[in-house]
Amino acid sequence: MDSNRVSPSCRQGEAQRIAARSDAEAVAQWLAEFRASPQTLRAYRREAERLLLWLEPQGRGLAQLRRYDLDAFESFLAAPMPEERWIGPPRPRHAPDWRPFRGPLSPASRRQSLVILQGLFAWLVEAGWVEHNPFRLMRDKRRRLDNRQAGIERYLERPLWEWLWQWLERPLSDESDGRQRYAWQRRRTLFGFAYLLAPRLSEMATAEMGDFFEREGRWWWRVVGKGGKVARIPVPADMLALLGEWRTVLGLVALPRPGEEGPVLRGLDGCRGLGDNQLYRLIRDTFREAAEALKAEAGEPAMAQVARLRAATPHWLRHTALTHQAQAGVELRYLASTARHARLDTTARYLHTEDEEWHRQQSAHGLPGRAGESV
Structure with a gap:
């Protein structure tokens, strides 16, 4: 330049x-x-x-x-x-x-x-x-x-996400060594973290163990987001369990201690943190590996899903998390707090209920003699 x-x-x-x-x-x-x-x-x-x-x-x-x-x-x-x-x-x-x-x-x-x-x-x-x-x-x-007009499209639909998580959960062979088991557990933690708490990539890279804390029997994740804004996100039971399993691999007690130092996601030495670029490559490599696995398992009928996995980037995980929360019925105000959006109309892009209802009503319009058939 x-x-x-x-x-x-x-x-x-x-x-x-x-x-x-x-x-x-x-x-x-x-x-x-x-x-x-x-x-x-x-x-x-x-x-x-x-x-x-x-x-x-x-x-x-x-x-x-x-x-x-x-x-x-x-x-x-x-x-x-x-x-x-x-x-x-x-x-x-x-x-x-x-x-x-x-x-x-x-x-x-x-x-x-x-x-x-x-x-x-x-x-x-x-x-x-x-x-x-x-x-x-x-x-x-x-x-x-106007980048706020269209709905979110870059996410994994629930059946594809469920397949991906089951693939991530598949146990390693008995011949796997300690390094491979460590990497397997880290990958589960990374994808579970991304899906359950909807962080941005940089927020996962800077997350510290002490950012997880308990108040009145409920666990929260403290995060510094865009613009240096501090927020807290509810930690669901699945995330707490996943974090406990990961900490055990690291030789730590299951639950974080107040003020505990040390990054959540770590390199193969179990100590140093992972930067944005390293996390980006880990996630992209995982998506590509999963795409090849799905292609080998399902073949031609699954090629559309294979293409989605090949195209997916780390930010798709955030979109997937927020979209699935919206589909599960999480109220817009809580969804906006999890996403840490300044505007509700930004969060509303994750709501697909209008598309679903529109499609349902449009299905009543068809050709003569073909009523009841679906595409």
Whole structure:
């Protein structure tokens, strides 16, 4: 990325309200506004960096971005070419084989990218770094940029989740060594934690044993979420049992002690914590392994479910947890507290009751002579 590219408005001496000498420095100042929320910061940095890298070979900066460029950029997000330059496996940012994409972005991910970049340009306009926000000229701006309209689709339906959990529960063979048994128990704990408490990936990575505590006979999980907000989440009996089994493997007593130090999820040495990238790879590798197992077991009839598992990312587990809680009848206000959403309409995206009722009523409309048949 050419961090020295200077905005034309800066060179022309126009009103500038930030101390920046290049696009990269201006973007860095925007990103600094989100330093209290590491997960948001990482997501916003990724999208801004992709845009700067896309502009670089064109010899242009942010101030030269125009409305007609946005369609080309969205097409690029859908198919970054050439693949060898843009797409690669997870690597540290400064590794020689690092790439900005893991693969083409889905429509939802492209929409989210545009939402983030719209916010970036709104800030840059206020900062006097660029003259206008090209995203405001998009005719279908509402459809593209309102990311709260559609319901949640990236989750595992209950039958698929139940199969996945039963697969995770399958005991190891008698020939398995201690390392394999440790990894098996850790994987169960990781997926159980994600499903039962609906944490974000970064929240699992930073979870400490002492964050689980008891008050008046009830167990809670204390979590610091987005924006540094502290919340507490009820810990169900299944999570407490799973945590106890994991702690036994670690050589600890079954229940956490007040103020106990040490990460919940740990490396193979049983001591050090796992970072976001390590957890991401563990979950993705598990989804891929499960997909191959389901394909081998069920074959062609299960290929749609196999594809879902192959596409699943760690955040699907949070979506799955919240969707299943909504389907189980958890009230919206409690669901919003578990999700730690600032707006109820964000949480309402996990409610699929309207879709179910719509589909039920629509089934009464059919062709003559075929009443009662279902698809």
